[in-house]
Amino acid sequence: MIVYKPSAVANASGPHVHDPRSGEIIETHVNWYHNIMQLVHNWYMIQAGAIDPGARKLEFDEELMGQLIRFVSSHEVGHTLGLAHNFGSSSTIPVEKLRNKAYVEAHGHTPSIMDYARFNYVAQPEDHIGREGIFPRIGEYDTWAIEFGYRWYPQFTTAKSEVNYLNKLIVDSLAANKRLYFGNEFNSADPRDQSEDLGDNAALAGKYGIKNLQRILPQLKTWTREPNEGYNGLKVMYEELLKQYRLYTVQVLKSVGGEYRTIRSVEQPGVTYAGRVPAAKRSDEVPERLPVHDTALGVQ
Numbered sequence: 001m002i003v004y005k006p007s008a009v010a011n012a013s014g015p016h017v018h019d020p021r022s023g024e025i026i027e028t029h030v031n032w033y034h035n036i037m038q039l040v041h042n043w044y045m046i047q048a049g050a051i052d053p054g055a056r057k058l059e060f061d062e063e064l065m066g067q068l069i070r071f072v073s074s075h076e077v078g079h080t081l082g083l084a085h086n087f088g089s090s091s092t093i094p095v096e097k098l099r100n101k102a103y104v105e106a107h108g109h110t111p112s113i114m115d116y117a118r119f120n121y122v123a124q125p126e127d128h129i130g131r132e133g134i135f136p137r138i139g140e141y142d143t144w145a146i147e148f149g150y151r152w153y154p155q156f157t158t159a160k161s162e163v164n165y166l167n168k169l170i171v172d173s174l175a176a177n178k179r180l181y182f183g184n185e186f187n188s189a190d191p192r193d194q195s196e197d198l199g200d201n202a203a204l205a206g207k208y209g210i211k212n213l214q215r216i217l218p219q220l221k222t223w224t225r226e227p228n229e230g231y232n233g234l235k236v237m238y239e240e241l242l243k244q245y246r247l248y249t250v251q252v253l254k255s256v257g258g259e260y261r262t263i264r265s266v267e268q269p270g271v272t273y274a275g276r277v278p279a280a281k282r283s284d285e286v287p288e289r290l291p292v293h294d295t296a297l298g299v300q
């Protein structure tokens with residue numbers, strides 16, 4: 001069930017009640033608060049405004065808003081099926097692939113709808129990437145996670161008897177396909193597992209993101225213009241732009257002081273703590289400073 005909540009809350013959730021003995025989901029639903037539409041609107045204008053002309057107004061057309069609703073509701077349905085956030089998924093895709101039209105339109109910018117990957121802010125106007133390459137979608141990780149959680153193995157008659165098989169399935173599947181990587185939302189020191197980041201290099205992804213913010217900033221006054229109204233829309237979107245800029249800079253900090261921690265079972269080769277992020281990765285791309293001047297907005 002999707003429960004529509006006429007509320008100013010800008011969020012959605014997909015809680016479930018499960019039997020702790022078996023993991024069986026007993027009750028689940030999606031809570032859909034009205035103003036989630038405001039949230040996705042603001043994200044989309046700030047992250048995709050440089051590459052999608054449809055993002056350049058205060059009220060999106062139904063086709064675009066419908067796609068944005070599909071993105072959030074797919075994520076929430078993932079929760080109702082028992083999937084947790086996979087903040088690490090987006091780190092499996094090299095940043096430059098996010099600018100490759102053929103690749104990103106075919107595969108999306110992250111292998112999981114359960115990441116907080118939002119929109120493809122790395123794509124530049126000259127890449128001519130369509131909406132298929134901008135929106136998150138159900139991906140390889142999600143299909144794999146559902147198969148792991150739901151597939152029936154008739155050769156096993158009890159939950160305990162299938163543990164060996166399922167663990168081997170995880171070890172082998174992850175070794176064969178790096179895009180099935182899972183990084184949880186609590187592993188905040190690991191640069192791979194960050195909220196609202198994209199790609200495998202925060203400095204490079206942020207640099208592209210900031211280039212787009214530099215394109216968006218001078219246009220905000222035009223994009224937020226409402227006849228017979230004041231500048232409230234401009235104020236809101238300018239604050240959103242600053243939030244996005246801060247996000248890019250904070251994401252780079254994890255590459256300086258962070259460390260890699262990979263969740264493994266004891267049968268899985270490799271180390272759990274892999275130490276600090278290599279210096280070369282930390283210093284190869286430094287984001288430029290965003291020139292934020294009131295005059296760029298034309299505000300008196």
Ligand SMILES: [Zn+2]
Pocket residue numbers: 075079085
């Ligand atoms: Zn979620």
